[in-house]
Amino acid sequence: SQACQMVFLPSVSVLFLAAALWQGQAWHDRGLKLHHSRNSGPKYRKQASAVLELGGKSRLSASSTATSATSSAAASIAASFTVSFGGSTFSSLDAASKVLTSEQLVTMTGCTCLGQEFDPGNAHNFAAASCGCINTAKREPCNKPILARVPAGLKKDQWTDPHDKVDEAEHLCGWSTYYLQRFLKTSPFSVARYNDGEWIAMELGNQGSGSGTCPGNIDGLPCGSTFTNRLRKTLEDPSLVADTWPANNNAGITDLFDKGFIYQSSWDFTRHAGRNEMASHEGWNFKQQFWLNDIIHSLVREQPADLTAWMVVLGDKNRFRVTGVGPEWLGHMAHKIPFDDFVTIRPAMADEQEELQTVDFLKKEIQCRLNQGGPCVGNGAAAQPQSLLSLGTRSNASRARSQVFLLSASMMTNIVIADLYTQAKAAGAFLIDIGSGFDPLINDPRVRRRTGLQAQERYREPKDVEVRRLVHLMHHIREEYDKQHWPLPPTFTESTEDARRLIQSWLQ
DSSP, X not given: OOTTOOXXXXXXXXXXXXXXXXXXXXXXXXXXXXXSOTTSOOSOXXXXXXXXXXXXXXXXXXXXXXXXXXXXXXXXXXXXXXXXXXXXXXXXXXXXXXXXXXXXXXXXXXXXXXSOOOSGGGGGOTXXXXXXXXXXXXXXXXXXXXXXXXXXXXXXXXXBOTTXXXXXXXXXXXXXXHHHHHHHTTOOOEEEXXXXXXXXXXXXXXXXXXXXXXXXXXXXXXXXXXXXXXXXXXXXXXXXXXXXXXXXXOTTTTOOSSOSEEEEEOGGGGGGSSSSGGGGXXXXXXXXXXXXXXXXXXXXXXXXXXXXXXXXXXXXXXXXXXEEEEOHHHHTTTTTSOOSEEEEOOSSOSSHHHHHHHHHHHHHHHHHHHXXXXXXXXXXXXXXXXXXXXXXXXXXXTTTSEEEEEEOOTTHHHHHHHHHHHHHHHTTOEXXXXXXXXXXXXXXXXXXXXXXXXXXXXXXXXXXXXXXXXXXXHHHHHHHHHHHTOOOOTTOOOOHHHHHHHHHGGGO
């Protein structure tokens, strides 16, 4: 529908954009490529030789004097995020997590998660303290999570030993199927992603300061003090905290499907966890647990079968109405991501004022759809403000379909989701932060690359185990649909050859 769309045309100066891109690419190159290739395994396996150094020299801080966009406070904070481990240096713990194992990250940070660490070595790593996080295995038997550190009171038939062999095709639980399972059950939830860029910005907000450009943000997003302060406050939003896993609580550790909100985070949260050597940056007294698995990015890069199965269910127009939010090139994925509607935003913001205006614009667009259960009347700029009191009510005709919003609006997404979560929950809607997750499958030259296109090889010639896994996932979808007497989704198939072609269709 064109009714609710509003397309921003770029007006950012060439010099500003070039500076932002250069800065972001320098950070990206340094964070993901230093000392390791993306396809190589970790070089350092012996934990006894681990060395952690904080605040090492940052290429970003060295470059900050070359652009007026980044304040000295921002450069100092960005430099403090740099960590070293076993001779390798990373721009942040987020960057380190792309290379190191979970066990190595536990050793680096002194933090382990409450019962959810799945690396076998963590069963004996009692030096680490619990820091309020969830870190799940990729694939595991249903109702028996893989646990290395087992909470007291769990019986053996309630968990799986990490040394046990996992069938890559048939074991259908773990983080790789989390989205699929919740959409199959029509179990609405919302998720916002807090990775290194968000943590840097929130540290600025915590100090009451800002920056012309958020350090490390490849989109050149402004980091004014008003914006960073609002971002920081999302960590303490009472409606979000009430609906997520409380800190230091093992209750329900084997059931991850009963919460309405997920704080997905990189390991950078441990800078403020308050229980380890990295917390010298000031403990923030977190009231929630953070989920360390970056599900959407990992699905696209590593799990073609699981991503495809989720899209099959999401494409069921009898059950879901999907609105995309993001730059124009994401909207062009509509024949692969089952968008019914798309709200286009500018790929870069000129200043904080435009950034905050975009936040307000997105909130009105989403509120409009929550109110009406479908396309809105009038364009985004002219649409009348919707009463918050009326949110959550839908017509009988639209009640059967759940509203799904897939948001790719950089750090603005976090604020939009926090501000709208209560209304979305009342409407039975999903607010999903997809970030730049689909970028590896997008060939548009305007995409500002955070990752390369290597993931496309997994889709071009999918491995037999991936095809078999998709067939098993389709069997699972059929079982769930049969229970509810629903007609199967339009792209459903249980044929091996059709399953292979379905994976390959991501590149067509």
